[in-house]
Amino acid sequence: MKQINTESDEPYITDNSISSISVKSTPEIEKKFVHHVYDAIAPHFSSTRFAKWPKVADFLSSLPSGSLILDAGCGNGKYLGFNQDCFFIGCDISPSLIKICLDRGNEVLVADAVNLPYRTGFGDAAISIAVLHHLSTENRRRKAIEELVRVVKKGGLVLITVWAVEQEDRSLLNKWTPLADKYVEEWQGPGSPRATRVPSSLSLESIPESEESSLGGENVKVSNESEILGDLKEEKNVKNQQEYFVPWHLPYHRAEVGGASAHALATGLATKDDVKGAVVYNRYYHVFSEGELESLTNGISNARVVDQFFDKSNWCIILEKTS
Incomplete structure (x- = not known):
């Protein structure tokens, strides 16, 4: 079992020029009703999170052998190691969920989705599954997407899923x-x-x-x-x-x-x-309305949308880093 060393210069960095302090500062509503809640319910929550979403599984299975995949907001780590031909590193804001991942032998650390602690171009692909809908401002949601794009290599893919307003029920x-x-x-x-x-x-x-x-x-x-x-x-x-x-x-x-x-x-x-x-x-x-997730990517000059779809009352998007 290994835990990532966050004090080393490689492969993690902090780039203070990426965003304003206001975007990185966590609003109280997220601290109280996201961070604190998931810490409190982590074992019970984890016991209900085991099935893999087919679309996410398909994405992970499609990646080349040897790919390094970054899971931002990994929760209990149910996707970590899914593709045994690839390498996975996860992070989550909840220390309680990260402990569960560590106990399972995963490579993980505590980190914020709007300030990922990886150097630019570190991973071959990244996923953010059911995370952005817990961020309470548009700027923070956009910043989280920018971070996912930043930490993958040119040509790398990013899969993002969020809960939808347009619920099937x-x-x-x-x-x-x-x-x-x-x-x-x-x-x-x-x-x-x-x-x-x-x-x-x-x-x-x-x-x-x-x-x-x-x-x-x-x-x-x-x-x-x-x-x-x-x-x-x-x-x-x-x-x-x-x-x-x-x-x-x-x-x-x-x-x-x-x-x-x-x-x-x-x-x-x-x-x-x-x-x-x-x-x-x-x-x-x-919860996201139709087209909202794509619109958050409009100002990201080094990424393009390669796929978007609606799946099980979730809006999903796949981005490719272009430069």
Whole structure:
């Protein structure tokens, strides 16, 4: 088992000229409702993440033997080592998920998607699977794509997938908690987002496997004492809504007694659902509309779109680095 040495000059660098400090600074909503949540639910989340998406598997299988593949936002590492003829290095913002990867013998490190710690042109290919929708501003999403292009060689391919607004099951959009206010660019303040309605179901059929497999489909109860949900308003037309909280139910028997879950409950970042016997965490998502992912690449002069497609309620794109 090896862990990447982040103190060495090779192959990792930090280029302060790549982006402004504001883009690299993590907004509070991501810290609380992405980073902290995944650290808290990591073992349970990992137990539900094992099936490989066919399109991702096809992409990885198509790469030449000996390719070095960078997985940015690798989660529990389910794609690391998928193609045994290639080499994989993964990174994720969650130390808890990275520990799971390390325990499985993968080459991984903790890193931010908007500031990848690899030198320019390091990898032969890169993937970002279900990551960009957790970034809360357009600039940060664009920066993450620029980073993926930067770290691959000329001619290298980049596969990106994100959750879509255009869900195959449209009823799902009424089962998540839409956020009433779109966050201002580079939002980092202490203000509380406000929700417009309570989610009525936990169903996450927009991804191949979900926590429903272990928890069933009963209705979700969300406490009005949770500060981040704010005051509940009347249901509104969510046709153009793209900002959501999507709940994750961590069963009581999987929650650490006196650990992260206890702290989250005490601070209002999680609630209890005694009916389901679980601690409820909310994960922040910006779901993508048709053409939005491609539009983020318009200003990247050294990359071109070679394929884009819709798969299992996800928008997907493949880029090639041209210079």
